[in-house]
Amino acid sequence: MRRRFVIWGIFLVSTFPVIAAEQAISVTPYYEIEDPFTINFLRQSEQQAKYLQIKVALKSDDPEIIAHAATHLPMIQDSLRLLFSDQDMTKISSIEGRQSLQSEAFDVINEIFVSELNNANLQEIYFTRFIWQ
Secondary structure (H helix, E strand, C coil), X not given: XXXXXXXXXXXXXXXXXXXXXXXXXXXXXXXXXXXCEEEECHHHCCCCCCEEEEEEEEECCCHHHHHHHHHCHHXXXXXXXXXXXXXXXXXXXXXXXXXXXXXXXHHHHHHHHHHHHCCCCCCEEEEEEEEEC
């Protein structure tokens, strides 16, 4: 009887790595750009200080996209900073404007992956922080 429990225990323990590996494969990877983007809208705000702070995360099922996000981070940051700085503050103060900006940011980042990796498997980008004051 004890021998059966030992054999059963060995079987269960030996399957844990397989189960863990299967679960790890199904997880959708994210890459979060650690530094937020902070934009000053002083010129557009009639001398009142207005700031926008955005934090961005990328989502892709393709591990190549996530792995190369850090490699191409300076290019991604520069492109996003230019995009965010070029916005009109009245546009981004609405939900539709924010969604439009998010779509434009997706296009900018995806274009980098296409040109650098010939890979268009970026699924989504998220604004994990959007502070407008």
